[in-house]
Amino acid sequence: MYLLEVKDVSKKFGGVKALQKVSLNVEKQKIYGLIGPNGAGKSTLFKVIMGILKPDEGKILFKGENIAGRPAHKIYKMGLACTFQLATVFLDLSAFDNIRLGVMACGKDSDKKIDERVNELLNLVGLVEKKNVLAKNLTLPERKKLDLARALGVSPELLLVDEIVPGLTPTEVANVIELIKRIRDVYGTTVIMVEHVMRVVMSVSEWIFVLNHGEKIAEGAPREITRNELVVKAYLGDKTKNINR
């Protein structure tokens, strides 16, 4: 059984067709890439999967259950988490409290167990010394890691990562990539990454979905995608006929 099945999901905003019958299947413990030019509908697709937006039609099966239209907080508790562009964290709360909120969503655990889990996540992302620092006083890379740790609080089986690379130096990018790989390997989490930086997506994804104008135009292994005509056309426009490949 697939971990996530998106079936013919469509979403309109007034006259704009943000998503048109998008379908994709996601397996367990893999890293996927979701790419496409600006305005392709990647963030919209994420928001629909997460529960922030309701799809106009289609089904979204997570672990076999249709979660389309369910409220976001219930979806998170089921084990579907996400991080957002520009590292959204609770700015007025400490790093510890940020992660604690994610862990608390699991429910009944004792305070001691919750604290243990928070410390474990602080360790994973390397923010142990900053645990009492307010999120607004952390640097951008630190906030991105905090965002990840917060999302991991509920031990999600699926993690959606929306453009985590912008604003990071090459070393920091490498760190984040390693972190994501570790999340997959150690926690068994499936990760779907939306990214614009091609070398990052190509180097870490095992399978890639490509969106353009709200439609899925291609999917496949990274190698195939770079050679796919439709994908190249989507990014570079029609006048690529004369480029040697």
Next chain:
Amino acid sequence: MQVKNILLLFLAVLLLVPVFLSHAPYYFRIIIMLLFYIALSQAWNIVGGLARQPFIGVAGFLGFGAYMTILLAKLLLLPPILTMWIGGVCSLALAVIISPILKLRADFLAIGSLTIPGILYSITYNSEILGSCNGIAINPDILYSLPLFYYLGLILTGVLCYIFYRLQKSDFGLRLAAIGCDQDLAEATGISVFSAKFMAFLLTAFFTGILGGFYGYLMLAALPDDVYNLFWGIQLLLICVIGGIGTVYGPIIGGAIFFLASHFIQITFVELHKLFLGIFLIMVVVFFPEGIIGIDWKKIFSKLKG
């Protein structure tokens, strides 16, 4: 040990205030009103400070509590000191009924919340039974003693400060703080945002209703222009902001500063006090948007030292 002794001394002074002020009813009433403002701000602090929901229409609960307290006192022939608690429950019921308003956000909630006291004002103003523009009054023959109001006010203030303190440290308080920071992120982190806002809203409404009853009892009357005045919400917001919004000491410090400042202004500029109060408020909002705690004391001290 030192701190404990100072606190005990402070507590003793607090408890003995009526003794000192027994022959100065004017100042006694001022102190009672100060306690009232602190308690009222602390109640608002729950939904407005912790959860950062700008529900400025809090006069709706204050007035409703005041009116219900006095009405029930007259109808059931019970003393207001008992009916004020029922006034609180009535405000709670009102809060449940209007709770869908919590789906509004930020500015829309702020403006939208003003419709509550507005509607209640209209209903009250136009109804003979409720005394229309003259309001309703309590028979002054009942038990009326300033020390009673003082101790009652002290208890209410103490209870509200304690509740806020415990709330802030609780898991529920953390969720409210998260909602205050970023509502959408809170929702995406497993917090049922509407439920949490709803609970905070009920708490604020309940205590505001009780305090409304307290106010009606103290004034021996409830007048629509007074208890449904939209300015209440703005006052409470400012008190919390001045003292430090979302903190337990915020209403205490802010209440003291605001109350003393507005009294000083009222005494000094009898004719134009509202104008100067307005100027004071604008200056606070423009120059000290984070209140007392936002002031960079270190910078000021180092500048003074030269």
